[in-house]
Amino acid sequence: MTFETLWRKHDFRSVADRIAAKTTADVQRALGRSRGNLSLEDLAALLSPAAAPFLEDMAQASHQRTVERFGRTMQLYAPLYLSNVCGNICTYCGFSAQNRVDRLILDDQAILAEADVLAKMGMQHVLLLTGESPRVGPDYLVHALRLLRPRFASLSFEVQPLDVADYARFSHEGMNAVMVYQETYDPDAYARHHLRGPKSDMGYRLQTPDRLGQAGVKKVGIGALYGLSDWRAEAWFVGLHLRYLEERYWRMRASLSFPRLRPHEGDDALALTSFGERDLVQAICAFRLFSQEVELSLSTRESALFRNHAFRLGITSMSAGSRTNPGGYAQIKPSLEQFTIDDARSPAEVAAFLRAQGYEPVWKDWDGTYDGQVVERPVVEAQPC
Amino acid sequence: MNAPLTIAGVEFHSRLFLGTGKFGSGSLMHDSLAASGTQLVTVALRRVRTDGASDDLLAHLESNRYRLLPNTSGVRDRREAVLAAELAREALQTNWLKLEIHPDPKYLMPDPIETLAATEDLAKRGFVVLPYVHADPVLCRQLAEAGAAAVMPLGAPIGSNQGLASRAFLEIILAQRQVPVVIDAGLGAPSHAAAAMEMGADAVLVNTAIATAADPVAMASAFALAVEAGRKGYEAGLPSLAHEARASSPLTAFLAQGG
Numbered sequence: 009m010t011f012e013t014l015w016r017k018h019d020f021r022s023v024a025d026r027i028a029a030k031t032t033a034d035v036q037r038a039l040g041r042s043r044g045n046l047s048l049e050d051l052a053a054l055l056s057p058a059a060a061p062f063l064e065d066m067a068q069a070s071h072q073r074t075v076e077r078f079g080r081t082m083q084l085y086a087p088l089y090l091s092n093v094c095g096n097i098c099t100y101c102g103f104s105a106q107n108r109v110d111r112l113i114l115d116d117q118a119i120l121a122e123a124d125v126l127a128k129m130g131m132q133h134v135l136l137l138t139g140e141s142p143r144v145g146p147d148y149l150v151h152a153l154r155l156l157r158p159r160f161a162s163l164s165f166e167v168q169p170l171d172v173a174d175y176a177r178f179s180h181e182g183m184n185a186v187m188v189y190q191e192t193y194d195p196d197a198y199a200r201h202h203l204r205g206p207k208s209d210m211g212y213r214l215q216t217p218d219r220l221g222q223a224g225v226k227k228v229g230i231g232a233l234y235g236l237s238d239w240r241a242e243a244w245f246v247g248l249h250l251r252y253l254e255e256r257y258w259r260m261r262a263s264l265s266f267p268r269l270r271p272h273e274g275d276d277a278l279a280l281t282s283f284g285e286r287d288l289v290q291a292i293c294a295f296r297l298f299s300q301e302v303e304l305s306l307s308t309r310e311s312a313l314f315r316n317h318a319f320r321l322g323i324t325s326m327s328a329g330s331r332t333n334p335g336g337y338a339q340i341k342p343s344l345e346q347f348t349i350d351d352a353r354s355p356a357e358v359a360a361f362l363r364a365q366g367y368e369p370v371w372k373d374w375d376g377t378y379d380g381q382v383v384e385r386p387v388v389e390a391q392p393c
Numbered sequence: 394m395n396a397p398l399t400i401a402g403v404e405f406h407s408r409l410f411l412g413t414g415k416f417g418s419g420s421l422m423h424d425s426l427a428a429s430g431t432q433l434v435t436v437a438l439r440r441v442r443t444d445g446a447s448d449d450l451l452a453h454l455e456s457n458r459y460r461l462l463p464n465t466s467g468v469r470d471r472r473e474a475v476l477a478a479e480l481a482r483e484a485l486q487t488n489w490l491k492l493e494i495h496p497d498p499k500y501l502m503p504d505p506i507e508t509l510a511a512t513e514d515l516a517k518r519g520f521v522v523l524p525y526v527h528a529d530p531v532l533c534r535q536l537a538e539a540g541a542a543a544v545m546p547l548g549a550p551i552g553s554n555q556g557l558a559s560r561a562f563l564e565i566i567l568a569q570r571q572v573p574v575v576i577d578a579g580l581g582a583p584s585h586a587a588a589a590m591e592m593g594a595d596a597v598l599v600n601t602a603i604a605t606a607a608d609p610v611a612m613a614s615a616f617a618l619a620v621e622a623g624r625k626g627y628e629a630g631l632p633s634l635a636h637e638a639r640a641s642s643p644l645t646a647f648l649a650q651g652g
Contacts, residue, residue: 075605077552079415161439226469254499259469261498301499366417375439377480378467
């Protein structure tokens, strides 16, 4: 069985209706549960309209549980776009194949130039991204890992879904995690927004976290792209997916992200569903109460004002200083960005803000050694005490 | 002042060991460590720069004041643990190691099989190994035989603040100890630490309860007092618990008179 089998047992519209029918009593019951004992029905209650009057209670509890587990710390990371070449046509993405814009695949020199800028910013956790194309397939990605591995503590991928053997190979080469967002768990919306290319195979994408678990990858990031369908049902399916992965691949850590659709090239005709900042806060808090240990990430898609307030509601990692076009940090040449960021502050500015709020910005919370990195070092004899 | 504790030939006058994670700032951590009076602090290898670059966390630790106990938090098996240990020895210039192998990211439960194997390997490589384990009396004996310098059984799930949930097993571990026993994880209040010391623990390790307190410096001081009081009570000889009142006219008093 894979998650796809489980997903097929739940009709998206029925889930949305069930969430809409949740009552105040359901919400109170969920809020009264002890830590670690919230069911998927409790998650549905916390995501429902009935939970709206309890948002402050949820925020307080979410903050408290996050501090208990993660302390007053915030992991900082940066995306590094290696390519914007993509064979998919997706209605919501700036990299979509039908957009007539310059395409770029970073070569070694450009990758290292980008790495230098990120390293100077203090970044040690880097997320490598590409569009979907055979031109940036496993061999290209392994080569990028080998180039970057000595320079950063943690390297993660957000690239096209691949096979178990590819993921095992990446892990062997020092990759720490893979982010693979389903975009939408609503099959109608999925078909509506993924018009052409390998990404139109919804089943293959749904099974990707299973393949990561089978390959022994240490961490998976899942999530929905909020704005494509009913956000409450999307979030519930993310919860279903999370719990499935926790049970089946218990060694694999998980993180969730909350991307909301942002303006991008070619988006004129895109009809978005509503997912406001209040909704986003409700989703963040609901997930924290559902899982005290899951890592929750907030990107620069959100405004500085929102991030300055939302970071203490359950978030454990934030990107900063992001560029969403290949070569964007070293400004190698103008290229298409995937989406427009909102919070344009530098990592140093974000870190200074966090410090002023009593939070420690964490630049490094991993070590390449844990991913099997063996650096050539002189032999050191054991020292007597 | 309590009697000193000796681990691997090193004497500690404070029996309170501290973690360095979860603090809101380096200076808050620095002040909390100072207030606790600790002499041994554990540092997650994953959090510090191991490439020679300056490190913010280490910059707030006075190296002449505290012995560093690097920990392997994040590793999942013996192979990764050994790699991490060798890196820690080189990067932090110490052969002391808090061995943490927890493949389960949800509850961070220590893996007894991998921990025992890694302890044996690391002890042979010259490390002073303090393994973090379940409150498992047999495992603690095996670890001592494998070369552990001390054992660190958990009081409760890490970060849970539940106190001495494993008390019944800790009592057995303490009764048959062959190496010092440091109760680690789950101690959420100074009273938990005092209770652990009254039971006869050689030391306790605390992080979450101090780092996430509203006033970490004051909480560090409170834990220091609790540990000292608990140990003093243990050394003074606590009276055993009586569950029934003792009769003032004992039934066997006549025996003493008759001889």
